[in-house]
Amino acid sequence: MNPLHGYLLVSALLFAVGLAGALVRRNAILVLVGVELMLNAANLNFLAFWRYGPNPEALTGVMFVIFAIGVAAAEAAVGLALVIAIYRHYRSSNVEDVATMKG
Amino acid sequence: MKGIVNQLWLIPALPLLAAGIIALLKRPQRKPAAALAIGSMALAFLVSCVAFVATLQPEAGKGAVQLTHNFAWFDLGGSALRLGWLLDPLTAGMLVMVTFVGSLIFIFSTGYMADDENFTRFFGFLALFAAAMLGLLIANNLLFLFMCWELVGVASYLLIGFWFHKPSAAAAAKKAFITTRIGDLGFFLGIVWLYHESGTLLFYDEGAGCLEQTVVTKLFWQATVGGLSVSTAISLLLFCGAVGKSGQVPLHVWLPDAMEGPTPVSALIHAATMVAAGVFLMARVHPLMATVVTPLGEAGSAFEFVWDGGAPFVIAWVGAITAVFAALIAVAQNDIKRILAYSTVSQLGYMMLGLGVGGPAVGMFHLLTHAFFKALLFLGAGSVIHGSHHEQDIRRMGGLRKLMPVTFATYAVGMMALAGFPLVFSGFWSKDEVLHAAMIWSPSKLPFALALFGAVLTSFYMTRQMWYVFFAPRAEAAHAEPAAHHDDHHAHGHAHEPYESPRVMTVPLAILAGATVLLSLFATPVWPWFHAYLGGHLDHLHVGWSADSAALLTMVLSVIAVAVGVGVSWRLYSRSSTSVDAVGSRFPKLFKALEGRLFVDEFYAATVFRLNAAVATLSDWFDRFVWGSVVELTALVAKALAFVSRSVDEQGINFGFDAGCQTTRGAGWLASKLQNGQTQCYLRILGTGVVVLIVALAWMGKN
Numbered sequence: 082m083n084p085l086h087g088y089l090l091v092s093a094l095l096f097a098v099g100l101a102g103a104l105v106r107r108n109a110i111l112v113l114v115g116v117e118l119m120l121n122a123a124n125l126n127f128l129a130f131w132r133y134g135p136n137p138e139a140l141t142g143v144m145f146v147i148f149a150i151g152v153a154a155a156e157a158a159v160g161l162a163l164v165i166a167i168y169r170h171y172r173s174s175n176v177e178d179v180a181t182m183k184g
Numbered sequence: 185m186k187g188i189v190n191q192l193w194l195i196p197a198l199p200l201l202a203a204g205i206i207a208l209l210k211r212p213q214r215k216p217a218a219a220l221a222i223g224s225m226a227l228a229f230l231v232s233c234v235a236f237v238a239t240l241q242p243e244a245g246k247g248a249v250q251l252t253h254n255f256a257w258f259d260l261g262g263s264a265l266r267l268g269w270l271l272d273p274l275t276a277g278m279l280v281m282v283t284f285v286g287s288l289i290f291i292f293s294t295g296y297m298a299d300d301e302n303f304t305r306f307f308g309f310l311a312l313f314a315a316a317m318l319g320l321l322i323a324n325n326l327l328f329l330f331m332c333w334e335l336v337g338v339a340s341y342l343l344i345g346f347w348f349h350k351p352s353a354a355a356a357a358k359k360a361f362i363t364t365r366i367g368d369l370g371f372f373l374g375i376v377w378l379y380h381e382s383g384t385l386l387f388y389d390e391g392a393g394c395l396e397q398t399v400v401t402k403l404f405w406q407a408t409v410g411g412l413s414v415s416t417a418i419s420l421l422l423f424c425g426a427v428g429k430s431g432q433v434p435l436h437v438w439l440p441d442a443m444e445g446p447t448p449v450s451a452l453i454h455a456a457t458m459v460a461a462g463v464f465l466m467a468r469v470h471p472l473m474a475t476v477v478t479p480l481g482e483a484g485s486a487f488e489f490v491w492d493g494g495a496p497f498v499i500a501w502v503g504a505i506t507a508v509f510a511a512l513i514a515v516a517q518n519d520i521k522r523i524l525a526y527s528t529v530s531q532l533g534y535m536m537l538g539l540g541v542g543g544p545a546v547g548m549f550h551l552l553t554h555a556f557f558k559a560l561l562f563l564g565a566g567s568v569i570h571g572s573h574h575e576q577d578i579r580r581m582g583g584l585r586k587l588m589p590v591t592f593a594t595y596a597v598g599m600m601a602l603a604g605f606p607l608v609f610s611g612f613w614s615k616d617e618v619l620h621a622a623m624i625w626s627p628s629k630l631p632f633a634l635a636l637f638g639a640v641l642t643s644f645y646m647t648r649q650m651w652y653v654f655f656a657p658r659a660e661a662a663h664a665e666p667a668a669h670h671d672d673h674h675a676h677g678h679a680h681e682p683y684e685s686p687r688v689m690t691v692p693l694a695i696l697a698g699a700t701v702l703l704s705l706f707a708t709p710v711w712p713w714f715h716a717y718l719g720g721h722l723d724h725l726h727v728g729w730s731a732d733s734a735a736l737l738t739m740v741l742s743v744i745a746v747a748v749g750v751g752v753s754w755r756l757y758s759r760s761s762t763s764v765d766a767v768g769s770r771f772p773k774l775f776k777a778l779e780g781r782l783f784v785d786e787f788y789a790a791t792v793f794r795l796n797a798a799v800a801t802l803s804d805w806f807d808r809f810v811w812g813s814v815v816e817l818t819a820l821v822a823k824a825l826a827f828v829s830r831s832v833d834e835q836g837i838n839f840g841f842d843a844g845c846q847t848t849r850g851a852g853w854l855a856s857k858l859q860n861g862q863t864q865c866y867l868r869i870l871g872t873g874v875v876v877l878i879v880a881l882a883w884m885g886k887n
Contacts, residue, residue, distance in 0.1 A: 100871060103864070103867065104864055104868050104871060176863060176864060177862060179861075180861030180862060
C-alpha cells in the first residue's frame, strides 16, 4: 500500500471526527474545536499531496499549510470572540439557545 | 386724437377699480371711499370729454366719426371671440352725460347718506353701477354689452335693496331684478339668433360687423315666421330687453318700486344709468331695425333707413302707450318719489316713441335732456326728503318754498323742463322733437294724440306736486290723513321745521339746473347741433330758422298742452284744501283706480303669479310621482344587479382565491419549519447532501 493512502486515510478520519464534533456537539467552543480538526485534516492533505506529488522539492505545500495555520489562528480568535459575545448576551454557550432568527 | 378709442376702456375701468378698492376698505373709512368714487368718476369724465372732442371733427363726406378697436378675447375652437370698443357720437354723448351726472350724484350722496352707517359700501356699489353702465356704452360687441347690461342689473339690485332690513326694499330689489330678467330672456334669445345668423356679435368690424350693410341686408331679405324679416324679429327680441330695462308697459312695474332705494340711487337709475340702457340699446342697434335696405350690389351706396312698419312700429306704439299710461297713474300718487318714478316711465315712453317714429337722434336727445332734469328732480326730491326728516308724502309737506329756497328754485327749473315750458328749458325742445316726429309719422296719428295728451298730464301732475310740496299752506299739512305706507320717521319729522340742505347737496342741484337750461341751446330749430352731431354732418350745419310749418304747429300745440295742464292743475289745487285731493273728490272712482296704479301689480298677482304657482304645483307633482318612480325603478334595477354581482363575487371568485391562498400558506408553513435557526441542523443537511452527491457521483462514475 502506497504511503500516500495512509496519510489520506488518517486525514479522512480526522475530518470525520471534526465533522462529527461540529455537528453533534452543543457547546459552541467544542463546535469550534471540530471545525479546527476539519481544517487540520485539510492541512494534512496538502502536506501529503505535496510530499508524494510530482515536485516535492519546491516547498509549496509547507508554505500553503503555514499560511493556512496563520489564517486559522485569526479565524479562531474571531470565532472565540463571537462565542464570548454570545455568552455575554444569552448567558449560555449552547448553540441551540441562539435561534432567534429562525423562520 | 384717433388713438383715444384704444384707451376707451379706461372710462369704465376707473370706477370699477374704485369699486374694487372700496370693497377692501373698512366701514369707518368713509372719506377715502367717497373720495375714490368721486375722483374716479371725475377722471372718467375728463377721459370722456377727450373722447367727445375726438368725435367733433368728422371727415368730410364720411358721415359720423366711428372709431373701433377690436381685439380677440379668447379662442373658441377655430374661431376667436372678439370684443371691442366703439366710439361714435352716440357713445361719446352718453359717456359725457353719464360721467357728468354721475359725478354730481356721487357728490350729492356724500351729503344725503352722511348719517348712514354703510356709507362706504354705498359708494362701492355706486361706483360699480357707474362702471357697468360705462362699460355698456363703449361696447362694440353685443355680448360685452349684454354682460355689462347684467352687471347694471346686479348693481341696481344691490342698491335698490341697500336698506335691505326694510322688507319692502328687499322685495323691490327682487322685483326689479326678476322683472328685468324676463325682458333679458328675449334679449338673450335675440343675441343667440343674431350670432347664429351672422356669425359675429361685433357691431362694426370694417364691413363685417352685425350692424353693417352686408349683414343687415342679408338678414333683411331673409324671411321667418309670419313673413317677418329676420332682422325685424331679432330687433323685436332685443326690444324685449329694452322693455324690461327701460320700464315700458307691461314690464314697468319694477321701476316705481325701485324708489325703496336711497334717493341718489333713484336719481342714478332714472337719469344716468339703468333705464337709459334700454333706450341706448335701441339707438345702438337701430341699423338692424331698418325696414327698407338698398339692395346689395350698388357699390358705395349709403344705407337707407325708412322708419315705418316692422320693429320701429312696435317700439313707437309701446312707447306712446307707456307715456300716457304712466302719466295717468302719476296724477294720483302721493309719494314724492313715486310721482317722479311714474314720470320717468312716461318720459321713457316718449323716448321710445321718439326712437320709433324719428330715429335715434330724436330719442337720444330726449334721453340726454331728460337725464339732466330728472337727475335734478330726484336730487331735489332727495333734498326735500332729507330736509324734512325722511318725509315722503307730499300731503304732509307744503310751504317749503320759503324754508328751502335753493331746492325750490332748482326744483322749479327741473319741473318746468319736465313739463315742457317753452323756449329756455331743454325738456321743451326735446319733447317737441318727439311730438314733431310723431306728428309727421305716416302709419298713424294716434301715437301723436296720445303723446300730446301725455304732455297735458305731465304738466298737470308736476304742477300738483309743486303745489303740494312748495306752495300749500304749511299749517294744514299736519291735518292730512296719514298715508298707509308711512315710515316711522314722521313723528320725529313734525317735531322740527324742515331746513335747507347743506352746500354739498345744493351745489350739484344748481349745476344740474344750469345744464338743464344750457342744453336747450343745442337742439333748437335755429341751431339743430345735436342732430347734426349724431348724424355726422356737423360740417354743413346751418344757423337759421329751419322749422317747417308742421314743426311750428307742434310747438304751438305743445305750448297749449302745457298751459292747459298747468292752468287746470293750479286752479284745482290752489282753491281746495289739502285734506282732500281736488281730483279725488271730483272723480273718486277714477282716482282710486289711478292711486292703485291701475291695479297692474294686482293683475300680475292674479294671473302670472297664480299661473306660476300652478305650474310649480304641477312640476312638484310630476317630480314626486312620475320622475320619482322612474328614479326608484332605476334604483331597484341597480340593486338587483348589485346583488347578482355580489353573489358571483362571494361564491365563485372568492372561493378560488381562498383555495390558492391556503395552498401558498401551507407551503410557507413547511418551509418555515426547515428554517429552525439551528446552524448545526443546516450543516447536517449540507453534510448529508455532500455525502449523497459523492455517492451518486461515485456510482455514476462506475457505470
